[in-house]
Each structure stands twice: as structure tokens, then as C-alpha cells.
Amino acid sequence: MLNDVTFGQYYPVKSFVHNMDPRAKIVFMIAYIVAIFLADNFFALATAVVFLLFVVLLSRVPFGRVLRSVKMILFLIIFTAVLNLFFYSGSSSYQPLVDWWIITITYESIINMIFLALRLFLLVMGTSVLTLTTTPVALTDGIESLLTPLKWIRFPVHELALIMSIALRFIPTLMDETNRIVAAQKARGANFETGGLIKRAKAVVPILVPLLVSAFRRAEDLGDAMDARCYSGAKGRTKYKKLVFTWRDLLGLLLLAALITGIVFLNQLGGKFEILSYFL
């Protein structure tokens, strides 16, 4: 049952990465993704891999735990990679390895596939390091803080953050409720385990309807409770939790700047296909 504090995949240990400011971590992750796509040859990409391994080590999250998040989209990675292998349309300076029907495999397409798979892999690993080391609450606070400038264009930053944190808060409650409804429907002879796809999809309706009704009732109750506690929007509101940017965050961002500089520098060594000239 999904009854965790930290719904999601937060891994509760204390580490340098865990203690970083969520804002710094979000910026960090976005910059890392950019860096991955900047990397244009194997040296640059290898640097990004080493960097990621270093961060995982620093976060004290077991490596297997980080890998598990990749497992979920492994199929997607393989699928994209294979499509790329077969249908790579770039020009090739070598004889095609396979040229059959609409499928052409060249040395370049193999390189391209490896590159793409590695990038996707790093992308997913990078984002899961963020979610593994940051509680959803901290993540919400971070997003709210980062979006603050948007208040100038009347974007409802506070409301959005409140909606997100209330949604997070209600996930375990609604999970429990779902389990109760499933049990109640089973007790009346509902069958969720057998039958074809359509039959199973239909079986979900008697779960969803009561769940939706109860969610609305809860929303109404919560509205009353918020009113009673003097909620009246963002105006005149103070905030108890304050995010603090520390030396850790500065150090982390400096490290990241070094990575990007390194990647840009290594990119000068040549494009990704140049490696072929060493072997062929």
C-alpha cells in the first residue's frame, strides 16, 4: 500500500545532496539536462556519466535504487533506440551494414543509437536523483519560490503551490479510500481480476464513482476548515518555512558550472562520429 509520508520515491537518508536547497537542486537538474544535450562526443558524455555517478555517491542513495527508476522506462529507451538504429537518415561515409527494404543500418546509426540511449538514460537518472533526495513538500516549496517572479504577470504562484501541496497531502488519504471501496465492492461480489480488457475497464467504474463523490465531499469539508482558519488567499499571508541558500548549494552550482564548461571544452575535440575513424 502506498501509505508513505513521502509519497513518491524519496529515499530518507542524510547527505550532502539531501541537505541542498530544493531550488538549487531544481536548477541543478535542469542545467544537467541541458549539459547532457550539449555533449556532442563520447568524451563529453563520459564526463556527464562520471559526474552523475559522483552525485549518486554523494547522495548516499544505493545505486540500485537509482537504477530502478530507469527500469520503468527501459522499454521506452529501447524502443526509441531501435527506431533510431533502423531509420537513422543521416548521411554515411561508410558502406551500410544492412540495407534491406526500408531498413538501413550504418555505423553512424549505431553510434547515434548508443548516444540517444545514453542521453535518455542519464536524463532519467538525473531526474530521479532529484526526486530521491527531495521530499515532495520541499519540491513544492522550491517550485513556488522559483516561480515567484511570475507573480508580476499575475500568475497565481501561491495558489498553484497550495493546490500542489494539498494534492500531495490527499494522496495517502485517497489511496486508503480506494482500498476501502475496492474491498467493499469485492464484498458485494465485484470481480476485478478476471475478464478481458474491456470487462476490467468496466469494473473500475464502480470504484471511480464513489471515489469521486467522496473526493468532492472532502474538498467541501476542507474548504470549510480552511475558511475557519482564516484563509483568504495570498494577500497578507506570511510564510513559516523559509528556504535557505547555503554554501552547499553554491558549491553544487559551481561544480555544475565546471561540468558544463568541461563539456563545452571537450566538444571541441570533434563530433560523435569521429570515433569511427579510429576503428575503421
Place this chain on the structure above:
Amino acid sequence: MEAVKFENVKFAYREDDETFAVNGVTLSIEEGTFVAVLGRNGSGKSTLAKMINALLVPTEGKAEVFGLDTASPENTFEIRKSAGMVFQNPDNQTVASIVEDDVAFGPENIGVPREEIGRRIDFALDAVGMQAFRQSTPSRLSGGQKQRIAIAGVLAILPKIMILDESTAMLDPKGRREVMDVIKKLNKERGMTVILITHFMDEALEADRAIVMHRGEVVMDGTPEEIFSRADELETYNLALPRAAYISKRLAEGGMPVKGAFHAEALAEEICASLQKA
């Protein structure tokens, strides 16, 4: 001083309603008293409660909280600051995933400075005995603990009145006891005005004053002892006696010479005394 004053208050949920959920209630509650409001489902007791902190506004008549008319919107904020309300379902009142963040919600709303919010969280969690759970997540707590957090969330606003709208109804006996202990302590030690809406007669015994509502009207009003000595009248409003009172009444009817006792201890003594005589 009068904390709450109702003058011939009527309330209908819809304009075209023939019947009023609250039908002509005149009532005043002194500051510092512990009042229990009793009644069957649909007797109007929850509607009455919601009119005290301006969640509902009287259709007719006048409701005042510390002299402020609940009908004028500019008073709403002040009224809600002085009259806090805890609701029935412990799961539907928390806004945050961490206890201290939830308790901070009220003070944040009224614009309390950050350092002061920290002190208020300390105070509120100490008052309900939940300081150890400051960093916990509400969904992992028991029902009684969740309600104590809800009470702390209201306390952090520093209200003078605490309204509990059937806040013990969904709890197990242990949770009910926890909540009752907290509100009794708040009443005795801090002089907090407590308005407890309940259908548990035993809870009403712990109050200074009990009010019985029936079909939107106040039909009985007095000390719990006075109310419960009128068992026959209570029965016409479909209300039962507290357990001990019921047992002593039946014993007396059966010929055992026990005087009316309302609490279990008193009843036990009465029974012992009468057995010794025999």
C-alpha cells in the same frame, strides 16, 4: 463578557425552504464556559455552530461574537480569529503533509511574522501534547491524534472560543478521551470558551452547561445534571441518558434504593452503599 449572543436567529439553507434548520434561537454564552450542545441528527446543532464563526450567516435575527455582528463581511476575519472551529472528519481538515506546516497554516493566513509562528507552533503542540509528532505526517497518525493536530491548528491562531462540531464522532473511545482531555484542559487552565457539539451524552456531563436542540430550536438549557434528571423529557427528543444515569434510573425502577448518579464512580458508590444497607 458574553462570548456569543444569538437573538432570535433563524437559518434556512435555501431561500425557498419552508422549514428553518435553525428556527428562532436566542442564546448567550459567557466567556470561559464549557457548553455542550446536544441533539439528534438534523436538530440544527451543526448549523448553529457554523453560524458562530461566520461560515454561515443568519437568514433572520442577529448573531454576535464578542459584540461583532457576524452578518457584516468586514467582521468575518476578526470573528474567525476569535472563534476557531474543529470539524468532524479528522482526515479532511489538514492542508499540509507535515504536522508543523499544518499548524502554521492558520498563523500564516493572518499574517503572523515567521519567528512568532515558530513560538505559536510550540505552544499549540504542547497544549495538545503532540510536540513529539512535530515532523510527522498526519496521515500516519491515529484519529485522536489527527483531531488533536486539528485543535492545535486552531489554537495557533490564539482564539478565545473553540467550537468542536462533532469532532469526537468519528473517533474510537481512546481517541475521544484524548480529545476531551485536551479541551477540558484548555477550558480549565486557559479559560477558553468551549462549545462542544456532540451526540455523546457522557461527554456532555463534563461541560458546565448543556443545551438540547430539537428541530432547530433550543428546548432544554441548564447544567448537565439538571438536563439529565429530566429523563422523560429527553426521551421525547430521542436522546438517551448517559450510561451511568441510565443504569441508576433502571436500578431505581427495579426497586434498588440508588439516588440518581451521572458518573460511573458515583454510581458505583451508590450501589455499594445500597448493598451494605441490605
